[in-house]
Amino acid sequence: MHVRDLKQYLAELAENNNRAWFVMNKPRYDILRAEFLELVIHLIAGISKFDPTIAQCNPKKALFRINRDMRFSREKIPYKTHFSAALTASGLKKPSQGGGPAYYFHVDQQGTLLFAGGEYMPPPDRLRAIRQRVLDDPAGFSKMLKNRNLVRTYGDLQEEGKLTRPPKGFAADGPHAEYIKLKSFIVWQEMPVPKDSDVLEKTLMAGFKDAWPLIDWLRQV
Template sequence: MLQSSTLKFLTDLVQNNNREWFLENRNRYDDSKADLEKLVGTLITEVGKFHDLGNLQVKDCIFRINRDVRFSKNKDPYKSNLSAGIGPGGRSSGRVDYYLHIQPGGQSFLGGGMWDATAEQLAKYRQEVDYNADELKSIINDKEFREYYPEISGESLKTAPKGYPKDHPEIELLRRKQLFFIHRFSDKDVTSKGFADSIVKGMKLLKPYTDFMNYILYDANPEAEDIQL
């Protein structure tokens, strides 16, 4: 569980997103970050029982609260959330891992999936879907999986990708540029004693999907032709 004070800090930050206020309330941020670190430490221990995380440390998982505003119209210096990436290598692994997002107002969520794939990786994904979609579909259409992850996020092409017919039986999956599954938490969930257990359950359900995508996108080396994004 997280403390209600952590959500209160984030709520107040939205209303006071400037450096002066943040520095005046730095102790509140430090307490909130420590609160998240404690939770992530618990998650690493529990997830490590079914997923080899290597020598993953809490500090490797927590994302910075500072925003990169160089190329953004939004010049708020701080994010309105706390977040962590959990998996071998932590937040910077570049692979498909577990992502935990904490944001007040029912915007907290656990998720994971294909999000920032390159053209080559999308070609690998689509080739796998074209040749054998059954394995992927058996994972993401599993009843327990979809009950926990009812929301699919991400962009799709408006038409069939180059090289595939519009009437392909798996056209919906082939059109996907992103395939990210989300389970949302209310503020009450976040501050409840069963919060960590619920996250661990979600990560265990998500693991077959992340394993599948990591193999397709990173570990396998099929010959895949470039396709139109």
């Protein structure tokens, strides 16, 4: 895909986030969207080599819509300023839908690439099951966290939205008590988006493969 063109388009959209500009530039959007879809197709094929379940992912459904949901938002701008996709075995992107572990990435208007793996804000029943798995198999959880590739690329699990104390039913002095407080079990990394499309694809593939230990552990929950 034409990475430079995507960055330029998103930067201009951020400056002109209105329907009139979007409609005027719809041909540009359609071309970039098609190229982004092609990248997702390549990623599904590559990920399927170490995670065969991803072969079931529908690439078109993996892409997020560029339209923002403004129903409950104070910021009344109609369009997102990034292109994004989430690859899951179920084909469901949103955690609230029970999508399960996902490989996620986006490119934003500032030219930043973010890629991630895991489950972001899963629904209550799913989150409780994940926490219980940590308690039931603390050794397995520790082994996953210490995976060399996972640590090299991501470090530790992200702590965004972490509780100040363990949730009800979980002891404060139990195994991995600090991880029990997490609302998401996910890793992510940010960097400037590579200028070359082949390098971008290779970067994402390497990042997703390094996130596989966490994805695999979550699949067992």
